[in-house]
Amino acid sequence: MSLVQVEGLSLKYGGRTVLSHVSLRVDPGEIVTIVGPNGSGKTSLLRAIIGAVQPSIGRVIKSDGVKLGYVPQKLHIDETLPMTVSRFLKLPGGVSATDIARALAQAGVPDLATAQLSQLSGGQFQRALLARALIGKPDLLLLDEATQGLDQRGSASFYQQIETVRKNTGCAVLMISHELHVVMSASDRVICLNGHVCCEGTPAVVASAPEYRALFGTGTGGALALYRHEHDHGHDHGPNPDHHHNDTNHDHPEAAE
Amino acid sequence: MLDVLLGDFMMRAALAGIGVSLAAAPLGCFVVWRRMAYFGDATAHAAILGVALSLAFSMSVFVGAMVVALLMALTVSFLSGRGYAMDTLLGVLAHSALAFGLVAVSFISGVRIDLMAYLFGDILAVSRGDLAVIWGGAVLVVMLIGWRWSALLTSTLNADLAHASGINPKREQLVLTLALAITVAVAIKVVGVLLIAALLIIPAAAARPLSRTPEGMAITAGIIGMLSTITGLRAAYVFDTPAGPSIVCVAALTFLATSVSKGLNPHS
Structure with missing residues (x-):
């Protein structure tokens, strides 16, 4: 189904x-x-x-x-609207403090509960949005x-977080x-x-x-090449065979470049 | 005891102002958050047309103002997103409603109405009946907003987030619109059409630097509104100034004070 x-x-x-x-x-x-x-x-x-x-x-x-969890494309929080992260996660209601702590941990930002939304960095903000999407156990x-x-x-680290979330939930x-x-x-x-x-x-x-x-x-030729490079480990022992096998970011292909 | 209190016109004025402040505080916060400051203006200006119509048909001014304010708010909601920018639309509707209202008033023969009283309000002339209407309306608005609070807040943040949570943002917009129309209708007598928007927006704006949560901001706005009413009335009495504008002046000075305090300590 x-x-x-x-x-x-x-x-x-x-x-x-x-x-x-x-x-x-x-x-x-x-x-x-x-x-x-x-x-x-x-x-x-x-x-x-x-x-x-x-x-x-x-x-x-x-x-x-x-149950759906939705992370919108962009969310403009008006400066005039005071909102802590934990209050944001409580919208529209029916969640406990434990739920909030769990969702923030899953989103990789366990310490943000009392921060003001308008003062978060771009990455923290997206994770706050992710936490809100996760809070209803979608x-x-x-x-x-x-x-x-x-x-x-x-x-890259955001998408890694998504994979982790999928693995855990x-x-x-x-x-x-x-x-x-x-x-x-x-x-x-x-x-x-x-x-x-x-x-x-x-x-x-x-x-x-x-x-x-x-x-x-052809605009994405490089990107596609990278994509294959990262995943078809079997074939490309070409000009620089050791390159990606020694790459410290090997397990995190997104961060490799 | 109650009779002694209500017998004093200053006391009735204070109670009327406090009632309006109560309704205006949470509503004003939404007006500020949703950037619909001119929405309040437009609704209020339309109310003059309502006043004229109620006098022409000898209805209660409250009902007439309320109905026209509501129609205005619905028109704006309906027309928004149909090719005109919101501020253009509000500019057109607000000022034409005011103009039509003033023209309509001139057609009413035999009734002498004190237009100034509706433009600027006359809080000192509030009767016991007015007080009942104001408090009835204020309680209704506070209950309405309180009941829809979370849904309204979610829709204000982002319409799609609201949809994803099973909330219909259009319906919540309607709730706000209704609350705004009620508030305008009850506040006409107190501050008049021209200053209603001030009572909505200024206490909410003044509360912003002091607040960390939306609820905190609404409560702080309510307190600022009430204190402005009491202080403004007192100032009007001492300096023999018009009462409604004095209240707004006190609120404006409070806004100035909290803004400056925020400037000195930006992380508060």
């Missing part, structure tokens, strides 16, 4: 078709990544899944009692470009990202979206699909 199933979903904003006939499903425990160029409808798809927009055609089926975590505005090290993850090489390596499945589903499959399948190449072209 899939946690969430999207069937033939089409979305229109003021006459403009953003998504047409998109179908996908997310099963328990898997990490699915949606990649696609700007304006390809990635965010709209996620918003349709959480129920923020109604599909024009098609439907979103959630399995009974499935079955499915939805991340919309959760590392926007973080530097490479910051986003067993929740499924559906995420959107621009950082192809980072997220694709961490995904079980990749869906390439451009208004419709261009191609999908394991990261290796998608990376070599002609539809994917047509969208991302």
Whole structure:
């Protein structure tokens, strides 16, 4: 039984078709990544899944009692709104102090409970958002470009945290990202979206699909090379065979560059 | 005892001001957080039209002001996100509502109305009946906001986060709109149309530097509003100044004081 199933979903904003006939499903425990160029409808798809927009055609089926945790693309906290991290995690209510401590620990920021949201760094803020998404013990975590505005090290460690969360809680993850090489390596499945589903499959399948190449072209050649470099350990004892095997970051391919 | 208290016009004025401050505090915080300061203005200006209509049809001023304020707020909610920037929309609606209201007042023959009393309020003329309306409205607003507090706060942070938590942000916006219309309608008599927004925004803004949580800010705003009312009325009595504006002046000076204290200690 899939946690969430999207069937033939089409979305229109003021006459403009953003998504047409998109179908996908997310099963328990898997990490699915949606990649696609700007304006390809990635965010709209996620918003349709959480129920923020109604599909024009098609439907979103959630399995009974499935709990979603959502990390939005960007969240502007107005300076005029005083808010500690722990108060933020209590919204909209019904959580205990133990829940807060657990969620903050899972998000990798156990000491932030009393900090003001407006004074967090970009990375801390994203982790506070992650903690809030985790507090209801979700079955499915939805991340919309959760590392926007973080530097490479910051986003690498953020995605590592996501993998740790999945390992510890067993929740499924559906995420959107621009950082192809980072997220694709961490995904079980990749869906390439451009208004419709261009191609999908394991990261290796998608990376070599002609539809994917047509969208991302040569601009990501380096990223793809890196991605393969990190994961196809069997084949490339090329010009510098020792390089990545001695790499201290070997277990953290995202931080390697 | 109550009779002695309510027999004194200064005491009635103070109670009226405190009632309005109570409702305005939590509502004003949301107005500030959601950057809808001009929303309060627009609703208040529309209320003048309501006053004119209620006099024309000999209804209660409170009901007329409330209905028009509510219609105005709903219109703004409905039109927002349809091609005009919010501030443009509010500018158009607020000032045209005020103008239509003033024109409508001129059509009412035979009734002499003191327009100044509605523009600037006359807190010293508050009757026992007014007091009942003000406190009834204030309690209603505080209960409404208190009941929806968490949902409102979540929607204020981010509409999508609210959706993900099963909250409909449009409905919460409606709750705020309704509360705003009630507050404007009950506050007209006290501070008048032109200064209602001041009572909403200034205590909330003054409370910001002193607060660490949203709840703290709402309570602090309430306290600042009440103290401003009492101090302002006292000042109006001593210096023989208009009462409503004096209250707003005290609130403004409080804002200045807390802002400066924040400037001196930015991490507080």
